[in-house]
Amino acid sequence: MAVINENWVFVETDLQKINPVTYQLLTKMKQISHDPVVAVLIEKSDASLETELAEYGPDKILLIKDDELVDGDDLELTDALNKLIQKQGTPNTFIFPATVVGRSVAPRLQAWLRTGLTADCLDLKFEGDLLIQTKPSYGDNIMCEITIPNNHPQMATARPNVFAAEKQTNSNLKVEEIENLDWEKDSKLVIKSQLLPPKTTDDITQAERIVALGRGDKTDAGITVANNLAKKLHATVGVTRPLTDLDQYTVNEQIGQSGQTVAPDLLVNLGVSGAVQYTAGIANAKVVVSVNTDEHAQIFKYSDYYFVGNALEFSRALEAIL
Ligand SMILES: Cc1cc2nc3c(=O)[nH]c(=O)nc-3n(C[C@H](O)[C@H](O)[C@H](O)COP(=O)(O)OP(=O)(O)OC[C@H]3O[C@@H](n4cnc5c(N)ncnc54)[C@H](O)[C@@H]3O)c2cc1C
Known part of the structure; x- marks a missing residue:
């Protein structure tokens, strides 16, 4: 043809x-x-x-x-x-x-x-x-x-x-x-009704602000403080893949190649190394702030602002001044 x-x-x-x-x-x-x-x-x-x-x-x-x-x-x-x-x-x-x-x-x-x-x-x-x-x-x-x-x-x-x-x-x-397409009906499957899935979590793909947790912030205290910081920033919490081992996070919150692609105005990365599978999901984030103890962390190459230091301490300090 x-x-x-x-x-x-x-x-x-x-x-x-x-x-x-x-x-x-x-x-x-x-x-x-x-x-x-x-x-x-x-x-x-x-x-x-x-x-x-x-x-x-x-x-x-x-x-x-x-x-x-x-x-x-x-x-x-x-x-x-x-x-x-x-x-x-x-x-x-x-x-x-x-x-x-x-x-x-x-x-x-x-x-x-x-x-x-x-x-x-x-x-x-x-x-x-x-x-x-x-x-x-x-x-x-x-x-x-x-x-x-x-x-x-x-x-x-x-x-x-x-x-x-x-x-x-x-x-x-x-x-x-276009009229009269004359498409064939599928007799094996009958759709009786359609509903949007109930929202169990904020939709990270639509979030304007995201606080993303990586393995460097994967402690009970780190997660609690990051969640408090997210609340203050009116942000949604996202995670790297290692965090999906925890009960509270799934692929819906996972950012990256095998998770979600995000495009927030503000993305704060806490203890994220910046593996290519993660950064594949953040290319359209507008302002990226990253915190990592390693001054050579890959994630800094994708960041507008970065802080070399402890993610938990950074989150506590930022939350306190907001
Ligand atoms: C096929 C395939 C698909 C994948 N898809 C995805 C995906 O969609 N999303 C994804 O995220 N990963 C994905 N991965 C996994 C990916 O390769 C990385 O393993 C993962 O992104 C690493 O997550 P991380 O940055 O949290 O952990 P790590 O790489 O372990 O990095 C932790 C970072 O935290 C820093 N750190 C340590 N302690 C502190 C502290 N106290 N304060 C601040 N910083 C600290 C460290 O310096 C380090 O840079 C995929 C892998 C494969 C093979």
Whole structure:
């Protein structure tokens, strides 16, 4: 099938709200793409999410208004996207968020289309029409550039918060409504209702301020004082992987390659060494303050301000003056 000079972004919606990661992917694709960036939006017939989407500057929105597909399962979504490509042509690239939905739909579609997919990219750029997809490899110790030179679409997933979203206007935006996709129903699975998961913790991916605890602050006193400091700073507590051994922390609070990618205005690192698997998750933090007893700690290279010394003493002193 002929390749069309378009770069597509899948719009993830959760209970009829656009997931912010979509805006991040659109912004990135607009920054790097010389061809039109196309958002693929599935919504209810009475919705108008395209108005919000337009604020992030796509060149085109492929709009599928379908009351059933909007609640479709992963197989149904995959089939519908496959049919969409059969109808419209094969885009040069097709980018998905590395979310639960994106991680399920993108590889299924990739298999149908017999193309390539790079999961969990940390960066994307073009060389001509070739998408250069950067992701950590070999135990996350090196960054690899992966390309899919002979197949289309070139597919990739990228994690939330790896790219920053920026609003932009595009007076040339076209909205094209797609009708009669004729996607196949999945008779094996019936979704009866959908609910957002109850929030058991502050969502660290959306936090504006984070106090992050590393192994250097992993004592009862260190954790208590860090939590008090976080309260005073109106911050969410995050951790490095060693802290997830403790009952109170899970992958939801873990920052880094196998945890969450964060983008706070302020990040305070307490006793964090700055391993590449951790720093992969903090690239978009705006102001980074780090405390470590080792004056050569890697984390200082990623920090705007640093203090060589004891994290517990630093936290106590800072908490006292706030
Ligand atoms: C495939 C893979 C995926 C991974 N994913 C992640 C991930 O998502 N997130 C993650 O965090 N890790 C991840 N890791 C683990 C990662 O490699 C590091 O082991 C981890 O980040 C180290 O955590 P840390 O900085 O808390 O501990 P350490 O590396 O042990 O560092 C502790 C630091 O505290 C300092 N220190 C000691 N005492 C004090 C004190 N009293 N006051 C101040 N400073 C002190 C030390 O100088 C040291 O720099 C992953 C590893 C692999 C192989």
